[in-house]
Amino acid sequence: MQAPRPGLIDALAIAICRPWVLFFTAALLLTPSSLLLAALNSGAAFLKIGTGARPAALGGAYTAVAGDVDAMYYNPGGLAHLTKRELGATHAEWLLGTRFDFIGFAQPTANGTFGVGVTRLATGGQEGRDANRQATSGFEAADTAYTVSYSRKLTGSRASSLGGNLKLLRSQIGPYSAQTVAVDLGAQHRFADKPLSLGASVLNIGRGLKFMDQSDPLPLTLSLGAAYRIAGPLNLALDVRRHVYDQRTDVGIGTEYAFLPRRRPGNHRAELPRGLHLYAVRSARERPTPQPWRPILNVGTPLLCWVKIHRQGIRLHRGQVPRRPLSS
Template identity: 45%
Template sequence: MDMDTRMLERGRRAAWAAALLLGLLLASAPASALGDGSRGTSGAAFLKIGPGARPAAMGEAYSAVADDIHAVYYNPAGLARVGAWELTGMHDRYFQGLDYNFIAFAVPVSRLVSRSTGVWSEYAGTVAVGVYDLAVDGMERRGETDTNEPTGTFESDDMAIALAYGRRIDEKLSLGGAGKIIRQSLDDRHGTAFAADLGALYQLDKRLTLAAGVRHLGTGAKLGGESDPLPLTGYLGAAYRLREPLTFSLDLGVPRDRVPTVSVGTEYTRKFSDDLRAALRAGYFTRNTDADGFNGVSLGFGLGFGRAGFDFAWVPFGDLGNTFRYSLLLKF
């Protein structure tokens, strides 16, 4: 082993150790160490809603599974696995009249480089842009009269735009990061914040993948006169492919504003031909068990036709109602 190879190996180990240590520190620290530990103390709470029907059906246990455009949210290091141009869109008719939409586009840098130079490199990485939007309109304005009768309506709109990049460091380790601009609007009040995500993936062997990282690290979300910290979350994840079509995943998350969360998921895929494939998915997420009634579980399926894929997820929130997510993914 020559000097350059040894230095690369040491750098790879140091980078993975640093990422893993960060995840372990966040995952093992009490909530009070990351904030005041009480619920509802974070601003821009819409950032907690993970996009995509496929990840949602797996209980959002996706940080180590991430191998498509949804890595822009769950673990930007997973963008290193994206080998084709990808475009996705998702719609979620949330409970209480909330509409949640997500659109993202990924471009492998290696494809751009190979077109101009004729040289292909799997270590060039992938760039992605994601847009998240949670909106509700028709909310009644009250409290302006003695009778507390509604005097009109107003709207709320929360949006984030993320620019992410992930690349392979070597055959086992991938690193990634994302920067986000967050814009909130509530009636006549507006606020802007900035955040970053960091992530790492380590392919231990052909079956087991490990993940670590942090989401929503940034400035406070100021809406009106007060500023609230963002919902900072550290995470650790693992994905294990038991057999070729069957995958199990596990995520541990530590939000700054509540107790740690655990999510588990599974996915069974079946390929019928070169152009036709299907998947069944299920998951459980402890964060979704706050409401009374049947909640926590998630179910979904996926259908693939050539370079196009459709995914569906059902996520119940007990007495609050059900959510149904629909995603379309195209590869070029």
């Protein structure tokens, strides 16, 4: 006997309860109004620094591609597609002795994938000044994020996954410090019948960091991404990221080509992807009219070093990103 078709109200209720609809509804509710945006700029700029040389070579277009330990930063929903435990580390040397480091570990289990990570941005010794601009003793500054991640595939589905991060953020400038808690949410879908994957994430949901009487909101970011494997080793990725409080939209387009085949039984060679990306920025913050799109093309050798340790071996990537002010 054929089951009766659901009525209009029942069909609407079923549609609303779909994970993708709930995800975008939550993202919409978390986006502040335009009046609030006009008065706010984000702090905790270290949360805008991406991890991994491969995502950097793709222009940050990693929301739909993420399926390794770096998914903690770009899209925690991608962690569910990890098939083996993975340890990853990133180190970058910036100007004036500033160092950026990340280390993360992810472990797939029968009940989903769990991950932990630490991100740290630290400056060298800085010269202090008092209220009269006279030199005082030096000081150091550091920002740290401690992350716990969880991701799993939806029941009955091998293609769709959801994930989240819980982050403890701590910022220290000399004797002063501030801390807060933030949450990331992510989703990913990989089509079984076509070489296409889609991803979405909402990053840095939480209260801002407050130093004394000044509080800055976290860099709330909404991301949508798509990736399409054109032919075998050639992959094309696209990301659109909205930095809510900074009133800025980024578009990243990246390609990668694996010169060697992926590792498989009997083959001891690993893939060596090379990347090319095009990056565009549009910003309306502190300007009467929106700024035109500014494309940035980046190809070359890196300042960023990324190490990934698998069960079967070690993979080393290097990458370079254009220097941009973190606050703009």
